Amino acid sequence: MRTVITITLFIITGIFTALFFGFDLSEASRTLEYDDEQEGIQDELIIQFSHVVAENTPKGMAARRFASLVESRTDGEIKVQVHSNGTLYNDQQEYQALKEGRVEMIAPATSNLTERFPKWQVLDLPFAFPSHQAVEEVYEGAIGETLLQDLEQEGIKGLTFWYNGYKQVTNNSRPIIYPNDFDRLHFRIMPSPVIEAQFEQLGASTSVLPFNKTYRNLEVGFVNGQENTASNIYSKKLYQDQSYMTISNHGYLGYAVLINQEFWDSLSKEHKQIIESSMAETTSWIRRHAIELNDEHTRRLRQQENLQIDYLTQAQREAWKRRLTSIYDDVEAVVGENLMREIYDLQDKYGN
Template sequence: MCAAPRNRLSRRRFAQALGLAVLPGAGAGAGAGAGADVARAAQRARVTIRLSHVVARQTPKGLALEHFRERVRVLSQGEIEVLIYPNSLLYGDEDEMQALQLGAVDMLAPSLSKFGPIGFPEFELFDLPFMFDATAQVHRTMQGAVGRELLDLLSRQRLLGLGYLDNGFKHMSANRPLLAPADFVGLRVRIQSSRVIAHQMRALGAKPVVLTFGETHRALAAGVVDGTENPVSNFWTQRMHQAQTDLSLTAHGYLGYAIVVHQQFWQYLEPADRAVVEQALAESLAWGNAIAQQENDEALAALRASGATRIHALDAVQRQRLRHATRGVHEALAARIGADWLRRMRGAAAAAA
């Protein structure tokens, strides 16, 4: 398969960062063997943390969470084990937040879009089109007052936000170039469950279709939807290039994640264990954010080398036309969450530019 070279690169970088040897078969997909590994790890450890996510291990998020697992093991001297269930193996887009609230899983790394549907529409600020121009700008915004206050909101549902993690900027794919608003008209576009993203697609003349991430490739291949939006790493690792002829580098929106636990689980941990988790997470989020752009760059290079998909770069005029067509999305969100939130986010983004 054409994805293999990139998977080897990702595993090598991950191992080198942790000072480990690269072993044959490392990073293999979860299956019966993975289940046995989980059972053995749980028997060895004093504390286990079940961590579910919906993307592949070789994505920026997947690699950062594997880094976190290993740092927790090292810092706790094996007494705390993080059991990772990638690729919707345990829970998917549609049920992972409920699973966390019910205690069926201990830690998640959901996309920021996931918080709007469960009662935190303020997080949809991150979904706004053309809010940010660079990942460094996003990082500074997240680390500032607005980013911290958004995580604090989660306490309303006894959730605790522990930090933010990058994937990168989203781009549009379809079976035709998407370079101007007119190109979107009539397209059925797969989106996450986000009112902001749905409004953005309608503003461009497209028809938003909410599907889980795990269903997206099949829906594209079957013609249920015509296109989607994703960072290049997701597009590549999910093999969407097998179902889409064109990728347009729109960089119209940002995709990031929040690391979140339930407060009851956090209180269950001993203070020393919480300190280990916090230290490991701080190290791993910094590491993950540092390699996210490189992972996307490598995915784009692999995609170009595969020749499977035509890649289109937008110029400044084309991006401005898309920005102009979606300008009403910002004001519509402000009407729902309050103009002050939008004003503060815009101010934070401008100060971080």
């Protein structure tokens, strides 16, 4: 009993002491001060942007530039968080993640969309684009617009196309100069019926592998070679277990920049305009810089002592094209006469 009385007296004494020295009990019920930083966190929109290549590639650089422009022009109201090197999803997972709203933006290689959208196969045709100007006309003209509209049926909005460059071939067995040099080699490819048919016509076998598993499969010898741009070959060190590289320019690698339609529809008109203007500026920038970056990485690859680099002559290119002609007829049956006619017109215009 005495203990209880002692504790009670101690508590009462503490309260009176606090009052004597000026403790304000009203602090407990006073409204907290306004914190503008906390409000900023609540109002901030986050765009998760997932892609699979290195940061020092055309796509990696474009993604960072786009993110910077959007954040600056919205005064930080929108932040684009870029996840490179497949840290969130690999190239076989990212489309479904976008469709389900687990990320807001992706920029897959156009080849990775061909199984879902067959018309996109037209972009994988071998030797389809004689020049960078032809690629630009495809991406930013009627063909590009037609292909992006295909995505709407799955709740995906296509914003634009981004550029990388022409594809080259590497392998660990022998120089590849003529079509017969592909015979019985095994290549990593993207999941495109046209690319698979291309290697089949050349006498090679293929395996569809995620981009970020390509290096390991070259290293252990599961595949003999692969096709890619100089920027991807150099940045991902795909040349390290390869002895031969052919500058063939046989196909073009580019990207479709996609955003989840439901997320897009939730944005204000002002934010949509800022995203579109930032995307247009980024696309214009990467159109120019992708060429420079691939040229720079080609020069660096030429400095690798373990890598022999061969350039196709015009006669050798013609031999490849003759071997691959039948693919055009097969693709026309899928994509339609109108798209193929536009491809043929571009080839005539730019001298294929």
